[in-house]
Amino acid sequence: MAMNRIQFQPGLSMPEFLKDYGTEAQCEQALEAVRWPEGFRCPRCDGTAHYVVRDGVRKVFQCAACRHQTSLIAGTLFQGTKLPLTTWFLAVYLISQAKTGLSALALRRQLGVSYPTAWLMQHKLMQAMADREDRYVLEGKVQLDDAYLGGERTGGKVGRGSENKTPFVAAVSLSEAGRPIRVRLTPVAGFTLKAISAWAKDHLAPTSTVFSDGLACFGAVTETGCSHHPMVMAGRKPKEVPEFRWVNTVLGNLKTSLSGCYHAFDFQKYAARYLAAFSYRFNRRFDLRTLHQRLIIAAASTTPHPMRVIRVADVHC
Numbered sequence: 001m002a003m004n005r006i007q008f009q010p011g012l013s014m015p016e017f018l019k020d021y022g023t024e025a026q027c028e029q030a031l032e033a034v035r036w037p038e039g040f041r042c043p044r045c046d047g048t049a050h051y052v053v054r055d056g057v058r059k060v061f062q063c064a065a066c067r068h069q070t071s072l073i074a075g076t077l078f079q080g081t082k083l084p085l086t087t088w089f090l091a092v093y094l095i096s097q098a099k100t101g102l103s104a105l106a107l108r109r110q111l112g113v114s115y116p117t118a119w120l121m122q123h124k125l126m127q128a129m130a131d132r133e134d135r136y137v138l139e140g141k142v143q144l145d146d147a148y149l150g151g152e153r154t155g156g157k158v159g160r161g162s163e164n165k166t167p168f169v170a171a172v173s174l175s176e177a178g179r180p181i182r183v184r185l186t187p188v189a190g191f192t193l194k195a196i197s198a199w200a201k202d203h204l205a206p207t208s209t210v211f212s213d214g215l216a217c218f219g220a221v222t223e224t225g226c227s228h229h230p231m232v233m234a235g236r237k238p239k240e241v242p243e244f245r246w247v248n249t250v251l252g253n254l255k256t257s258l259s260g261c262y263h264a265f266d267f268q269k270y271a272a273r274y275l276a277a278f279s280y281r282f283n284r285r286f287d288l289r290t291l292h293q294r295l296i297i298a299a300a301s302t303t304p305h306p307m308r309v310i311r312v313a314d315v316h317c
């Protein structure tokens with residue numbers, strides 16, 4: 001179907017990637033170019049004259065005017081890491097080119113690092129994707145659906161009361177021609193008017209036109225100025241209703257991605273991050289060849305996210 005254009009686009013081959021990012025010097029150069037596209041600037045005095053010194057293996061810029069020292073990795077996602085940048089960049093490549101995501105276990109095998117290290121790298125990069133996704137709101141025509149993560153696969157009770165089952169809002173914005181533009185998958189405390197109202201304020205442009213299956217709580221999107229069109233399903237399956245076609249396709253892709261590579265994870269704790277990583281890839285699905293560069297930019301411009309922050313449970317509205 002229509003997704004073929006995405007599936008058959010050429011990705012970036014490993015030799016191509018290694019030609020540009022195979023050495024520590026190349027990775028340093030790439031990170032430096034992203035951080036200071038117009039050349040180094042001292043964060044203290046704004047001076048440009050500097051010396052490059054080394055703190056162990058790390059590149060450090062020392063301002064010629066005020067002598068302030070700035071590490072290349074300080075203030076980025078890579079802050080404090082003991083790993084070579086080549087290992088990090090390879091992780092970026094593997095995660096960005098894996099069609100349905102990559103598990104920490106697979107990352108561990110490919111990078112030759114310990115499982116806790118691979119897990120932390122994966123979660124830091126997923127958080128960088130989540131931070132990037134937070135910059136966008138959906139607008140125009142938006143299909144909205146209620147969905148759940150977990151439940152049957154995790155050995156808990158099946159159904160609404162199941163433990164480790166996380167409710168989330170699935171939303172897809174569409175072009176005038178009815179093609180999907182962006183997705184947004186957001187865990188919520190539950191499908192209540194209050195939760196949906198808060199969700200809409202954060203994630204919808206007030207001019208949006210929302211289509212839903214008529215679940216009462218979705219009416220709360222009108223509180224932000226959106227118009228709401230509850231659809232009568234009348235016994236039809238969601239995929240048979242044009243207004244729900246894309247949100248259901250996205251949920252199908254998500255299910256394949258999660259069952260194929262992540263298995264069970266702590267949905268309640270990390271749902272937002274996994275969902276954002278899926279959305280990040282989906283929203284950049286036409287740019288497979290440059291996805292690694294985008295993720296390097298995301299990693300360079302995000303805050304460091306130390307372990308204690310990465311391990312903190314997601315806070316739902």
Ligand SMILES: [Zn+2]
Nearest residue numbers: 042045063066
């Ligand atoms: Zn300075």
